[in-house]
Amino acid sequence: MAGLKFEVTRNTKPKPDAEREELLKAPVFGANLTDHQVVVVWEKDKGWHSAEVIPYGPIMMDPSAAVLHYGQEIFEGIKAYRHADGSIWTFRPEANAKRLQLSARRMALPELPTEIFVESLKQLIAVDGAWVPEPVDEKTLYIRPFEIAAENFLGVRAAQRAEYRVIASPVGPYFTGGLKPVSIWIALDSARAGKHGTGEAKTGGNYAASLLAQNEGYENGCSQVMFLDAESATYIEELGGMNLFFVYKDGHVATPALDGTILRGITRDSVVTLIKDRGLKLEERKITLDEVREGINSGEIVEVFACGTAAVITPIGQFKSRLETIGSADAEPGALTASLREELTGIQYGKVADRHNWLVKLSD
Ligand SMILES: *Cc1c(COP(=O)(O)O)cnc(C)c1O
Numbered sequence: 001m002a003g004l005k006f007e008v009t010r011n012t013k014p015k016p017d018a019e020r021e022e023l024l025k026a027p028v029f030g031a032n033l034t035d036h037q038v039v040v041v042w043e044k045d046k047g048w049h050s051a052e053v054i055p056y057g058p059i060m061m062d063p064s065a066a067v068l069h070y071g072q073e074i075f076e077g078i079k080a081y082r083h084a085d086g087s088i089w090t091f092r093p094e095a096n097a098k099r100l101q102l103s104a105r106r107m108a109l110p111e112l113p114t115e116i117f118v119e120s121l122k123q124l125i126a127v128d129g130a131w132v133p134e135p136v137d138e139k140t141l142y143i144r145p146f147e148i149a150a151e152n153f154l155g156v157r158a159a160q161r162a163e164y165r166v167i168a169s170p171v172g173p174y175f176t177g178g179l180k181p182v183s184i185w186i187a188l189d190s191a192r193a194g195k196h197g198t199g200e201a202k203t204g205g206n207y208a209a210s211l212l213a214q215n216e217g218y219e220n221g222c223s224q225v226m227f228l229d230a231e232s233a234t235y236i237e238e239l240g241g242m243n244l245f246f247v248y249k250d251g252h253v254a255t256p257a258l259d260g261t262i263l264r265g266i267t268r269d270s271v272v273t274l275i276k277d278r279g280l281k282l283e284e285r286k287i288t289l290d291e292v293r294e295g296i297n298s299g300e301i302v303e304v305f306a307c308g309t310a311a312v313i314t315p316i317g318q319f320k321s322r323l324e325t326i327g328s329a330d331a332e333p334g335a336l337t338a339s340l341r342e343e344l345t346g347i348q349y350g351k352v353a354d355r356h357n358w359l360v361k362l363s364d
Helices: 017-025 093-106 114-131 204-219 266-277 289-298 335-348
Strands: 036-043 047-055 073-075 078-082 088-091 140-149 161-171 182-186 224-228 236-239 243-248 253-256 282-285 301-308 312-320 325-327 359-363
Touching: 017 114, 036 114, 047 114, 073 093, 073 204, 078 114, 088 114, 088 335, 093 114, 093 140, 093 266, 114 140, 114 161, 114 359, 182 204, 204 224, 236 243, 236 253, 243 266, 243 289, 253 266, 266 282, 266 301, 266 312, 266 335, 289 301, 289 325, 301 335, 312 335
Parallel strands: 182 224, 182 312, 253 282
Antiparallel strands: 036 047, 036 161, 073 140, 078 088, 078 140, 088 359, 140 161, 224 236, 243 253, 243 301, 301 312, 312 325
16 A cells, blocks of 8 residues: 555646746635646545546546535645745644544545555645745645545445545735734534534535535624534534634633544644643633633633634634624734744744654655
8 A cells, every 4th residue: 555656647738937936926725726636546346546646627527426416525734835945844744644534434435544645745746846835924835635435326325436636726824914813703503513423524514514604704794603512502612614722811721622523623733732832731621602701801811813724823803693792803913822823833834943743844
């Protein structure tokens, strides 16, 4: 398995250098994709085979392909960072590989071995390295590995053929003009994940389930949605695509415990480690909306932030719902929030010592 060899077919019509350079000046997340993609096929009787790097382009798919009907789809999000010496690195790829395996188990898809996952990133960067932006303004290449049920069969069962693919898109800074606290919409009328559901899997369906509340949030001036537990709408879970942290006046930090309905964010896990490294108390436990409301109103909670690969660490200024507003939209980003963000991006760009060996080199 470790020996799976990638066949490389170069794109004969890559984006011209000048056009790519122009795009890299102000990349828009997800709008422009690189010149190549990775494909690895799995079949029930053959296992993983046919690993290839091919030109970026449409997937030829039969209308009866299982993914289009029963939603067997999982994905990952990981970035490639260019360091000052030109080398290209990524952050904790084994953790993403493990999570893709966890998502696969839950969605009855085949588990891609960790070494094929890491190799697939190296293979893509080997041909599309020029798409990794210079390390200014927090620009990176966002990499999107994903797996789909690719069997042409309308029967309801776990697909017997699947495809793993990797595509990538350059991204600019999430925040332009400095860190600005965002407003978060509290979903009171829809839940993202229930007990024993798919909340812990990084699967498209969870995102589909979050979009109605996201639209409601947009209509109310909020950029993201916070979901509560599906059963009692009492406990805070997470945002549609980011995990949450609360900083208290006495210096300790709390984040909702992973209970099977919350996505196991790799940024979350890294932030937990960085907080503990600083000697601060970190609690992973149940947190109620009542506690957050009272804490923010009384000044007991002094900072709130969300984290994920795309936006790294995002300060939160206020929470809103159809019933209330908690906090203030013009809050300043907190000191711990800003300093954790600085430290984490510093590690990713090779400017701060990588004490935990989180970085993996993709290319010289
Ligand atoms: C991807 C994701 C996160 C963040 O995970 P990272 O590994 O930190 O990028 C958080 N919540 C949800 C629902 C996600 O899909």
